[in-house]
Amino acid sequence: MTIRILLVDDHKILREALKVVLERELDLALVGECSDGLDALKLASELHPDVVLMDIGLPVMGGIEATRSILAEQPGIRVVALSTYSDRRIVLQMLDAGASGYVVKSAGRDELLRAIRAVSMGRTYLCNEAAATLVDSVRTQTPAALRTSEKLGRREREVLQLLAEGHTSPEIADRLCIATSTVDVHRRNIMRKLELHSVAELTKYAIRNGLTSP
Structure with missing residues (x-):
């Protein structure tokens, strides 16, 4: 089964790099991309992706609010948060919004692919940095x-x-x-x-x- 992906990030260079990574995988299909949370909400409604790769620091509508709004309309979609930071507060806010995964942008290609495939199967995926931050804090x-x-x-x-x-x-x-x-x-x-x-x-x-x- 092909996993349909919507990519949301306001940095074009990063989007281009991620597109190269995704397009090399036979079981993944990039069906759309955008640079802000409001467009993400619109595209999710139009394209019905399986997984949304969601940057957190987005213009117009932030990634946390966009995640909550998308999942309120389409609870079957899985969201993987992409962030520069693994701050405990941000990780918990994304999980509270309904995200199924959290990956820092410094993570390797393989970890991002593991996250996408894991959440598409109904699992929760936290990269090592995010998991370690949360566990250490509690x-x-x-x-x-x-x-x-x-x-x-x-x-x-x-x-x-x-x-x-x-x-x-x-x-x-x-x-x-x-x-x-x-x-x-x-x-x-x-x-x-x-x-x-x-x-x-x-x-x-x-x-x-x-x-x-x-």
Whole structure:
């Protein structure tokens, strides 16, 4: 299956470089590009891409607002944030807006391609820099982690960590040597106990409370 991509960045040189990278991949198709958040919203509505590569510091409408607006209209689209920085506040704002991935612009070609393919399969992907920043910032938040430990069983904590790291239910089942249906039961129980409603919310919860590693 070809992954249809919309590229949003206000730097033409970077867009041209990314186009070269994307066009070399047989399973990826660049269907559109633009330089501001408002145009991104319009093109997403017209082109229905699978993945949007979204710069954060955009003119007219910023990347965070554009992400939130696009996903409000088309929740099936996956957004990978592109940023010069891995600042904790910005990463969390993008995740709160609904982004499924976060990659710093200094990352290599292979990491960007991994992010695109991961989010297209429903996973969450954080580059090493972003994940490390978030984990380091919450290492001292032990009370919340302890509260989670009290609510969840050992196996549920293992499933939560693997979900937050972007693994699918079959992958988790294989790693823990349990049935995929059992993983799904654990996921539902975790969501019920923590009062969360999606894997994206589970991921943000795990990162904020230091329950996952980069």
